[in-house]
Amino acid sequence: MRREVALTDETNEQALDHLLQHYRAERQQEELCFATWRPSTGGSRQTALLNEVILPHDDERHLHTNASFEPAYLARAIGIARRQGAGLAFMHSHPFPGFQRLSRADATAEGRVIARPARATGLPLVGLTVGSDGYWSARTWHRNGSRVSMDWCSQVRVVGIHQYQSFFNDDLVPVPERQQVLQRTYETLGPDVQRNLARMRIGVIGLGSVGSIVAEAIGRIGVSQITLIDHDEVKPHNLDRMLFATTSDVGDTKVSLVERNLLQHATAAKPDIEAIPLPIQDSVAYRAALDCDVLFSCVDRPLARDVLNHIAYAHLIPVIDGGISVKAPEEQFRSAHWRAHLVAPGRECMRCNRQYRSGDVGAERDGSLDDPSYIDDLPDNARQQNQNVFPFSLSLASMEVNRLLHYILPSPSLGKIYAQDYQFNVGAIYPRQADCRDTCRFPGRVGQGDSTLPPYVELDDPVAAASE
Numbered sequence: 213m214r215r216e217v218a219l220t221d222e223t224n225e226q227a228l229d230h231l232l233q234h235y236r237a238e239r240q241q242e243e244l245c246f247a248t249w250r251p252s253t254g255g256s257r258q259t260a261l262l263n264e265v266i267l268p269h270d271d272e273r274h275l276h277t278n279a280s281f282e283p284a285y286l287a288r289a290i291g292i293a294r295r296q297g298a299g300l301a302f303m304h305s306h307p308f309p310g311f312q313r314l315s316r317a318d319a320t321a322e323g324r325v326i327a328r329p330a331r332a333t334g335l336p337l338v339g340l341t342v343g344s345d346g347y348w349s350a351r352t353w354h355r356n357g358s359r360v361s362m363d364w365c366s367q368v369r370v371v372g373i374h375q376y377q378s379f380f381n382d383d384l385v386p387v388p389e390r391q392q393v394l395q396r397t398y399e400t401l402g403p404d405v406q407r408n409l410a411r412m413r414i415g416v417i418g419l420g421s422v423g424s425i426v427a428e429a430i431g432r433i434g435v436s437q438i439t440l441i442d443h444d445e446v447k448p449h450n451l452d453r454m455l456f457a458t459t460s461d462v463g464d465t466k467v468s469l470v471e472r473n474l475l476q477h478a479t480a481a482k483p484d485i486e487a488i489p490l491p492i493q494d495s496v497a498y499r500a501a502l503d504c505d506v507l508f509s510c511v512d513r514p515l516a517r518d519v520l521n522h523i524a525y526a527h528l529i530p531v532i533d534g535g536i537s538v539k540a541p542e543e544q545f546r547s548a549h550w551r552a553h554l555v556a557p558g559r560e561c562m563r564c565n566r567q568y569r570s571g572d573v574g575a576e577r578d579g580s581l582d583d584p585s586y587i588d589d590l591p592d593n594a595r596q597q598n599q600n601v602f603p604f605s606l607s608l609a610s611m612e613v614n615r616l617l618h619y620i621l622p623s624p625s626l627g628k629i630y631a632q633d634y635q636f637n638v639g640a641i642y643p644r645q646a647d648c649r650d651t652c653r654f655p656g657r658v659g660q661g662d663s664t665l666p667p668y669v670e671l672d673d674p675v676a677a678a679s680e
């Protein structure tokens with residue numbers, strides 16, 4: 213099981229404001245604090261989702277170039293974690309930039325002093341160190357007979373409203389070698405960004421007209437780990453829109469067609485493509501989605517969107533979603549527009565931006581969504597719309613992949629992008645900025661991980677490897 217840590221940029225800023233306060237004031241003084249975390253369990257990855265930073269009271273810790281804490285602070289933090297049903301995390305800062313290794317004193321503090329009492333939470337201790345430049349390193353401490361043993365985390369992900377940052381442990385996830393085939397991509401995005409892209413796992417859910425193009429585009433820019441999820445087969449009416457599909461592919465699954473093409477076209481040195489011919493609410497597909505760093509939602513069904521909406525908030529995995537709407541009554545084109553948006557904590561969810569309606573999730577489950585009488589009763593804009601042509605899909609797929617690049621590029625010259633709506637009839641892209649409605653339940657699920665589950669996702673192994 214690969215281990216990682218994820219946090220929102222709100223939590224990140226709160227932690228950095230505390231941990232780096234002395235360095236920012238030009239004082240050589242370390243700082244420490246506790247936090248709570250909840251598990252997010254994928255098929256091959258366990259992520260500790262940081263929830264609440266527990267700042268020390270003045271008399272709970274001592275500063276002497278290094279920093280130390282009173283037992284009462286540890287006891288208070290464990291109490292808070294237990295009341296929340298969460299695990300305990302311990303974070304501290306170092307005066308040097310970049311990835312931080314564990315000093316002998318750190319190993320004693322985490323492994324001997326904190327890890328054992330932290331077991332009272334039922335979850336392993338997560339230790340984090342932050343460099344003076346905000347670069348995180350992390351590890352988990354597990355019971356190993358009468359001792360505790362330590363595992364380094366592969367990555368710490370900071371999931372922001374406008375920016376995504378990944379802090380890799382280069383020992384576990386080596387920096388990929390520079391490749392000549394990606395020369396122009398390096399020159400454009402910068403080697404650091406390309407290095408991160410090459411080490412991310414990106415999922416594409418729905419491999420129809422838009423998803424097949426998104427998959428090709430991320431394969432071309434050097435993403436080496438790609439997860440494809442779609443239970444559908446290629447049908448004759450897909451051939452005018454699905455990238456590289458031919459008549460000989462009819463009857464094959466969409467994921468295997470895209471996988472075959474990616475293995476030939478991906479520019480990564482060793483493409484690692486996982487093709488899952490199952491719906492997203494299936495246990496295996498759901499867990500595979502939880503292994504990804506970013507997901508593309510290229511689905512057109514409400515239930516799949518509801519699952520992905522849940523994952524974006526509860527598991528801190530940003531989802532880039534889009535949709536095409538065409539009005540062509542009686543085969544007469546009237547208008548078209550398509551929309552791309554990023555769904556993540558602090559941003560409007562897909563339910564609130566009307567990409568699906570809650571009622572349709574239930575209707576899809578009981579089969580009435582496809583019942584002609586149900587469809588006739590829907591308002592015009594809520595009907596399942598299947599009209600589309602290849603150039604529309606190309607444009608939307610491009611908008612979605614560019615949202616990914618915009619999200620991971622660290623350039624300070626980039627503006628803030630909310631939802632983008634391209635109106636074909638007038639040739640303009642309109643921004644749309646909104647928050648979730650006050651009654652929306654998704655913001656309340658941020659960082660809750662495995663402790664909440666959409667009712668129609670049934671996991672084969674609900675407890676998995678979360679406990680010690």
Ligand SMILES: [Zn+2]
Nearest residue numbers: 304306315318
């Ligand atoms: Zn240290």
Ligand SMILES: [Zn+2]
Nearest residue numbers: 561564648652
């Ligand atoms: Zn919402």
